[in-house]
Amino acid sequence: MNETSLDEFVAEKGQSEAARLLGVTPPAIYKAIAARRHIRVLELSAGVFQASELRPFPSQATKLQVA
Incomplete structure (x- = not known):
């Protein structure tokens, strides 16, 4: 099995492919x-x-609430 970044994959295969x-x-x-x-x-x-993405959790920034 070979794993690469999306950038490298596109550089090798082309965007459409x-x-x-x-x-x-x-x-x-x-x-x-x-x-x-x-x-x-x-x-x-x-x-x-197969492509997968590593994302921070939670994926959206949490706003601080000031009381």
């Missing part, structure tokens, strides 16, 4: 890279890829 292999649209790939999301792509077998 990367999107097709991951089952998303090319604009979704562009937006994920532009937003600097931490997405890793894992090659499960020849030609089968």
Whole structure:
């Protein structure tokens, strides 16, 4: 199994092919890279890829409440 960042995967495969292999649209790939999301792509077998994202928890900033 081979694991790479989304940036490296797109550089190797091209944006359209990367999107097709991951089952998303090319604009979704562009937006994920532009937003600097931490997405890793894992090659499960020849030609089968899976992407996962590491996100902080909670994913949205919590606002402090002043009493």
